[in-house]
Amino acid sequence: MNAAASAAPAPAAASSRWTSPLWIGRAVAALGAALLLLYPVLSDDAYYQNMVILSLVFAVGASGLNVITGFAGYVSLGQGAFIGLGGYTIGVLATRFPDTNPWLWVPVAGVVAALVALVLGFVSLRSRGPSFVIITVAFLFLVQVVAVNWVSLTNGTAGLTLPLPTWDREIINWPFYYALVVILALQLLMTWWIRRTKFGMGLIAIREDETKAATIGIALPTEKILAFVASTVFVGMAGAVYGYYLTFIDPRGMFSILISVQIVLSLLIGGKATLWGPVVGAFLIEPLNEIANNNLGGGNTRLFLFGGLLVLVVIFLPRGLLPAIESFLERRRTRGKAGLVGQRIGTGGSLASLTDRVQVVDRSQIPDRPLLEVTGLTKHFGGLKAVDDCSFTVPEGSITGLIGPNGSGKTTVFNLLTDTIRADSGTIVFDGKRLDGTPPWKRAHAGLGRTFQITRLFGEMTVLENVVAVQRSFSVGQLGRIAVSGKEAAAAEELLEFVGMRAFRDQRAHALSYGQQKLVELAQILMLDPKLVLLDEPAGGINPVLIERMGEMIRELNSYGKTFLIVEHNMPFVLGLCDPINVLARGRTMATGTPDEIQRDPAVIDAYLGDDFRVEPAKPRKAVS
Amino acid sequence: MEQLVQNLVLGLLLGGVYALAAGGLTLIFGVMRVINIAHGAFLILAAFITYSLWSGLGIDPLLAIVITTPVIFVVGWVTYKLFVAPIRTAPMASTVLLTFGLALVLEAVMGTIWGNNSTAIRPAYGNESFIVGDLFLPKAQVYGGLVAVLVLAVLWVVLTKTWLGRAIRASAVNPAGAELVGIKIGSVAALVFAIGIAAAGAGGAITGILYPFVPGAHYQWIARLLAIVVLGGMGSLNGAVLGAVLFGVAETMTAAYVSPSWATAVPYAIVFAVLLIRPQGLLGSRLREDAVPA
Numbered sequence: 001m002n003a004a005a006s007a008a009p010a011p012a013a014a015s016s017r018w019t020s021p022l023w024i025g026r027a028v029a030a031l032g033a034a035l036l037l038l039y040p041v042l043s044d045d046a047y048y049q050n051m052v053i054l055s056l057v058f059a060v061g062a063s064g065l066n067v068i069t070g071f072a073g074y075v076s077l078g079q080g081a082f083i084g085l086g087g088y089t090i091g092v093l094a095t096r097f098p099d100t101n102p103w104l105w106v107p108v109a110g111v112v113a114a115l116v117a118l119v120l121g122f123v124s125l126r127s128r129g130p131s132f133v134i135i136t137v138a139f140l141f142l143v144q145v146v147a148v149n150w151v152s153l154t155n156g157t158a159g160l161t162l163p164l165p166t167w168d169r170e171i172i173n174w175p176f177y178y179a180l181v182v183i184l185a186l187q188l189l190m191t192w193w194i195r196r197t198k199f200g201m202g203l204i205a206i207r208e209d210e211t212k213a214a215t216i217g218i219a220l221p222t223e224k225i226l227a228f229v230a231s232t233v234f235v236g237m238a239g240a241v242y243g244y245y246l247t248f249i250d251p252r253g254m255f256s257i258l259i260s261v262q263i264v265l266s267l268l269i270g271g272k273a274t275l276w277g278p279v280v281g282a283f284l285i286e287p288l289n290e291i292a293n294n295n296l297g298g299g300n301t302r303l304f305l306f307g308g309l310l311v312l313v314v315i316f317l318p319r320g321l322l323p324a325i326e327s328f329l330e331r332r333r334t335r336g337k338a339g340l341v342g343q344r345i346g347t348g349g350s351l352a353s354l355t356d357r358v359q360v361v362d363r364s365q366i367p368d369r370p371l372l373e374v375t376g377l378t379k380h381f382g383g384l385k386a387v388d389d390c391s392f393t394v395p396e397g398s399i400t401g402l403i404g405p406n407g408s409g410k411t412t413v414f415n416l417l418t419d420t421i422r423a424d425s426g427t428i429v430f431d432g433k434r435l436d437g438t439p440p441w442k443r444a445h446a447g448l449g450r451t452f453q454i455t456r457l458f459g460e461m462t463v464l465e466n467v468v469a470v471q472r473s474f475s476v477g478q479l480g481r482i483a484v485s486g487k488e489a490a491a492a493e494e495l496l497e498f499v500g501m502r503a504f505r506d507q508r509a510h511a512l513s514y515g516q517q518k519l520v521e522l523a524q525i526l527m528l529d530p531k532l533v534l535l536d537e538p539a540g541g542i543n544p545v546l547i548e549r550m551g552e553m554i555r556e557l558n559s560y561g562k563t564f565l566i567v568e569h570n571m572p573f574v575l576g577l578c579d580p581i582n583v584l585a586r587g588r589t590m591a592t593g594t595p596d597e598i599q600r601d602p603a604v605i606d607a608y609l610g611d612d613f614r615v616e617p618a619k620p621r622k623a624v625s
Numbered sequence: 626m627e628q629l630v631q632n633l634v635l636g637l638l639l640g641g642v643y644a645l646a647a648g649g650l651t652l653i654f655g656v657m658r659v660i661n662i663a664h665g666a667f668l669i670l671a672a673f674i675t676y677s678l679w680s681g682l683g684i685d686p687l688l689a690i691v692i693t694t695p696v697i698f699v700v701g702w703v704t705y706k707l708f709v710a711p712i713r714t715a716p717m718a719s720t721v722l723l724t725f726g727l728a729l730v731l732e733a734v735m736g737t738i739w740g741n742n743s744t745a746i747r748p749a750y751g752n753e754s755f756i757v758g759d760l761f762l763p764k765a766q767v768y769g770g771l772v773a774v775l776v777l778a779v780l781w782v783v784l785t786k787t788w789l790g791r792a793i794r795a796s797a798v799n800p801a802g803a804e805l806v807g808i809k810i811g812s813v814a815a816l817v818f819a820i821g822i823a824a825a826g827a828g829g830a831i832t833g834i835l836y837p838f839v840p841g842a843h844y845q846w847i848a849r850l851l852a853i854v855v856l857g858g859m860g861s862l863n864g865a866v867l868g869a870v871l872f873g874v875a876e877t878m879t880a881a882y883v884s885p886s887w888a889t890a891v892p893y894a895i896v897f898a899v900l901l902i903r904p905q906g907l908l909g910s911r912l913r914e915d916a917v918p919a
Contacts, residue, residue, distance in 0.1 A: 073716070075717075134660070134852075138852055141848040149884075307732070
């Protein structure tokens with residue numbers, strides 16, 4: 001009511017607000033929630049009550065799956081097994097301890113599911129790639145074999161019969177129903193919260209580009225394993241309620257592969273990485289399942305239906321229903337309005353005028369020592385020595401250049417410094433600490449920030465989200481911090497203002513031009529508050545005005561005490577900005593000196609042009625220099 | 626002692642059949658980065674086709690491989706063109722779900738055509754054994770294992786000695802580069818998918834003789850094949866062969882010395898252990914991932 005009243009003086013704004021996907025979505029969600037709460041009171045039709053109860057179970061399953069699959073991008077085909085685990089937890093415990101109230105075992109089931117997920121995650125999520133999905137398939141199958149064979153615990157194929165509910169038959173389904181509604185509410189609350197925190201940003205970053213995510217301080221294995229645990233805990237509880245509701249559990253029913261299929265399908269149809277998508281999907285698929293089972297003969301029909309839908313959804317509706325509807329509404333709403341992407345990049349201001357977190361440092365206060373000391377760094381790709389016994393230092397407070405011909409190993413050096421590729425040998429001492437052997441996120445936490453030659457922003461995230469995804473250190477407290485508003489967002493906006501990209505804060509990164517992406521990536525790295533900034537071709541592929549601005553920003557940041565190491569091919573840019581300059585050739589440092597010294601060094605010129613370069617073949621080499 | 630040797634030999638023969646099917650799976654993954662969850666379903670489909678050829682036309686099941694494998698090859702090629710090609714560039718998560726859907730549809734198709742009852746192929750030599758010293762080696766298993774090794778050898782020759790094999794390996798290592806030197810990536814991918822599926826088909830035709838099967842058995846197969854591939858290292862053909870042999874021996878040994886009902890479970894414990902110690906598998910390698918941020 002309040003919103004309507006305050007909107008009255010500005011009808012135009014109000015109409016666009018009420019037709020915005022957000023408000024339509026909220027209205028539909030509120031209506032749905034009200035219906036869901038009142039349904040058992042309104043109708044006592046057992047068939048439909050059963051259908052809603054099952055839909056609730058699948059909604060929890062799909063919403064849980066959303067955390068690991070929707071946010072972090074790791075598909076699990078074993079989600080159904082956690083429903084089964086929950087069911088068996090309550091089954092085993094309730095038959096062992098008949099005097100205890102079975103409801104007590106529901107939270108226990110959540111803990112069991114979480115512990116199993118922790119173990120599975122530890123096995124399969126420390127590395128990246130396909131091991132996880134494969135382990136989930138194996139797990140789904142394995143857990144059924146265990147339930148069949150561990151007869152002393154599970155009573156094998158004969159199954160377990162739980163104590164019958166003791167309450168009034170009139171409202172026999174009510175406790176199950178409302179318990180599931182509560183669990184679903186908790187699950188959704190958790191999903192909503194995760195989406196707004198640093199943790200959630202980290203997960204989406206992992207989905208978008210895992211290598212890059214590691215370089216901005218996201219501790220990959222920890223976050224992925226946590227996400228997997230989070231995606232199973234409420235599912236285990238829902239499974240327990242489901243098992244109690246059925247009062248009979250056996251391996252075939254509880255660990256049916258089709259439960260997993262139905263969960264996956266619910267998530268996909270509703271929409272991955274959305275809050276309500278999995279719920280909508282579950283309430284669409286379960287009735288279909290019932291119809292296929294009861295009216296169409298079940299068995300093969302159900303397989304046809306689920307398998308066929310899965311194939312069709314993946315090919316034709318990859319984003320799911322809710323995102324498709326949302327973008328349709330958004331298109332209608334913004335029709336005829338100019339896009340923001342073509343907007344001019346802001347001129348920015350000095351960072352010191354935007355925030356009090358930086359101040360100009362007194363040059364004489366900077367200790368005369370190397371901030372970064374690289375010794376004997378080596379990386380071979382098969383027979384190719386990309387970096388071969390490379391050594392150099394970066395003095396604290398300097399803007400150090402790293403130049404060299406194409407293929408001389410500059411970018412590989414960066415990759416080795418940030419552990420994007422693991423070095424074969426060599427030591428890296430940074431700020432007095434050994435960094436070699438540590439993973440990328442620890443190096444980011446130590447104060448190493450790095451941009452990529454070809455920008456690597458997280459395409460599906462907004463500009464602001466790209467910047468707040470950064471993690472300066474690892475702590476559980478920080479993971480839980482709200483990222484999309486408050487302090488974090490304010491700090492990110494200051495940096496975006498500095499690079500001139502604040503107006504673009506809500507644009508998705510993939511919609512930006514290359515130059516704009518470079519600026520956002522710089523802001524992103526600055527969010528790490530790094531001691532040393534590694535820039536890979538900051539002036540490459542952008543217009544001269546922006547190159548000049550880039551140089552200004554680097555100088556300004558340097559005046560706040562930030563040290564830089566810059567790889568660049570634009571010689572006027574490097575010679576005007578950097579001192580000292582290291583020259584790399586064939587994977588090793590061949591010269592170090594001031595810009596003047598480097599320009600006059602015949603060996604450097606030789607390396608750039610090649611020793612067989614001659615204006616005329618007959619002329620001696622001297623002629624070149 | 627003879628018992629142990631006998632189990633070892635049977636495990637090795639079984640491993641040969643596993644290697645054939647797992648080789649197809651790892652080939653598809655290595656070249657296309659597609660985890661084909663429908664691999665087990667194609668394997669069972671081949672077993673059913675072999676069954677029909679044997680029971681309907683009276684063709685010896687091991688000879689029927691010559692018919693079954695090309696048929697499955699065509700099925701694989703058509704499947705690629707219809708379903709996989711449209712999402713060729715999608716992330717791995719999408720193709721996993723797609724092939725999972727295909728597996729369910731295939732299961733339903735098989736259930737509709739052949740029914741969900743246990744089916745067995747029993748050629749005349751089904752109950753006979755070779756007797757070597759003190760060893761009893763069932764003829765079906767010996768023939769099956771030998772045929773599997775033969776087909777695997779042909780596959781290996783194709784991959785390492787022919788132009789097609791070089792094109793396939795080039796596509797696996799660097800798709801963009803392969804395209805630049807005139808390899809049609811789409812055609813190679815279709816061929817690889819079909820070859821991989823055909824390998825599963827050959828494996829399925831052989832296992833149909835060794836064990837009874839139902840349409841739903843494909844879950845067990847895909848779980849087993851994936852475990853083998855993870856064990857050996859994703860995308861490595863040699864790794865798949867090594868993993869398959871280890872897996873076959875482990876399964877046979879568990880069935881003989883622990884209990885037959887746990888035979889299906891114990892090898893997974895091995896895979897979990899391997900992943901804990903060596904996440905990239907036995908012969909797998911960590912890929913260079915800085916060059917192309919795919």
